Amino acid sequence: MKTSTKIQSLKTTDPAAGVALATELARDISVSLAEARQAISKPGGTNYAEPAHIPRELIASILLVAISIANEGWLKS
Numbered sequence: 001m002k003t004s005t006k007i008q009s010l011k012t013t014d015p016a017a018g019v020a021l022a023t024e025l026a027r028d029i030s031v032s033l034a035e036a037r038q039a040i041s042k043p044g045g046t047n048y049a050e051p052a053h054i055p056r057e058l059i060a061s062i063l064l065v066a067i068s069i070a071n072e073g074w075l076k077s
Contacts, residue, residue: 010070018067018074026060 008025012018037051068074 010067010073012067012074015068015074018064018071022060022063022067024055025063029059030054030056 008022009023012021033051033054038055040051
């Protein structure tokens with residue numbers, strides 16, 4: 001499992017860069033969640049103990065809102 005201690009800034013130059021950042025972070029989070037699901041021990045087929053799948057689009061949408069807030073909606077000063 002990939003672990004990262006790098007903290008990335010949510011500040012971007014424009015909305016397009018914000019979307020690109022949200023997409024990249026969502027992909028990384030989705031991969032980490034998938035790896036975690038694979039590592040879960042399922043004795044006797046207890047799949048109910050597995051965490052629910054979260055669509056990458058939902059993760060990206062939440063991240064885009066956070067990035068937009070961090071950039072104050074990319075308003076020009």
